[in-house]
Amino acid sequence: MFQIIGVVVVFGMVFGGFMLAGGHFDVIIKAAPFEMMMIGGAAVGALLIGNSFKTVMGVLGGFGKILAGPKWKPKDYTDLLSVLFVLTKTMKTKGVVAIEAHIENPKExxxxxxxxxxxxxxFAIDLICDTLRMMTMNLEDPHQVEDAIEKQIEKHHHEAHAPAHALQNMADALPALGIVAAVLGIIKTMGAINQPPEYLGKLIGSALVGTFLGVFLAYGLIGPFATRMGEVIDEEGKFYQIIKDVLVAHLHGNAAQISVEIGRGSIPSPAQPSFAELEEALNNVPEAG
Known part of the structure; x- marks a missing residue:
């Protein structure tokens, strides 16, 4: 919602200020479609050249993240702690054999x-199940397990950030592509150098629209979109860090209640349940069958 408001503010302030200053939109309106074809087309082409199909699709899907925000909501963090509570409690009270069926076939x-x-x-399911599977194979050194989980999370986070990096690269390229469009406009103007000043003025104005659009799109829209996409990805990544914190705390010998409380401390503040809320949720968790 704030992103939509931001876009409205950007357009309103830039073009509103231009209009109040006495500017006329006829040159911009006439030149914008052709300039956008050159600038936008070149930017999209560069995106396709420099990135894999998966990354390009991630950029397109990332705009949904920008508008909707992180996919993990407060209830999801409570649910994650509840899952980890059941698993770690079952391991402590019934042994590793009791959870083997759950981690070997989590869908069932x-x-x-x-x-x-x-x-x-x-990724969340694999991270939980693979780590618990290592524990069933007597890998119980908390530091080794923490290091192994951290490497998996780091790899996943790096891959998840690829669309945001690609979008930021597009934003960085747009001002230069705007200059390319402007230079082409100047070339067109020089080809009509024998025309009256009024006509040449319109041609130069059209050429400058290219520079304007490149800078405007880069710093007013695409760059902020890339920044927001990166923020959402970072916040979503916290979800997996909680898995690491709880399982490592379990390996240090803490009770299940303490382990999930340690994990609760890592939850982003807007989504963090209170101690009482988490305790109530854990009291309603069904026992492992």
Missing amino acids: SRIFQEYPKILKDH
Whole structure:
């Protein structure tokens, strides 16, 4: 919502100020379609040249993230802590054998089925199940497990950031592409040097529209979009850090309640449940079957 308001403010202040200063839109309106074809087309082409198909599709899908915000909501963080609570408590009270069926086939697990949104996130499920599977194979050194999880999260985070980096590269290129369009406009103007000053003025104005659009799109729209996309990806990445914190705390010998409380401390403040809210949620968690 704030992003839409921001776009309205950007357009309103820039073009409103231009109009109040006595500017006329006829030159801009006439030149904009052709300048946008050159600048926008070149920017999209450069995006396709410099990135994989997956990254390009991620850029397109990333605009949904920009508008909707992080996919993990406060309830999802509580649900994650509930899942980890059941798993770590079961390991402590019943041993690793009791959770083997759950981590080998999470889609059929009654624990994971209680939380379908988490179950749909393949990386979260793989991170939980693979780490617990390592524990069942007697890898119980907290530092080794923490290092292994951190490397997986770092790789995932790097890959998740690729669309935001691609969009930022596009924003960085737009001012230069605007200059390219402007230079072409000047070349056109020089080809009509024998025309009256009034006609040449319109041609020069049209050429400068290219420079304006390149800078305007880069710093008024695309750059801020890339920044916001990166922020959303960073916040979504916190979800996986909580998995690491809880499982490592469990390996340090903490009770399940303490382990998830340590994880609760890592939740972003706007989504963080209170101690009482988490305790109530844990009291309603079904036991592992």
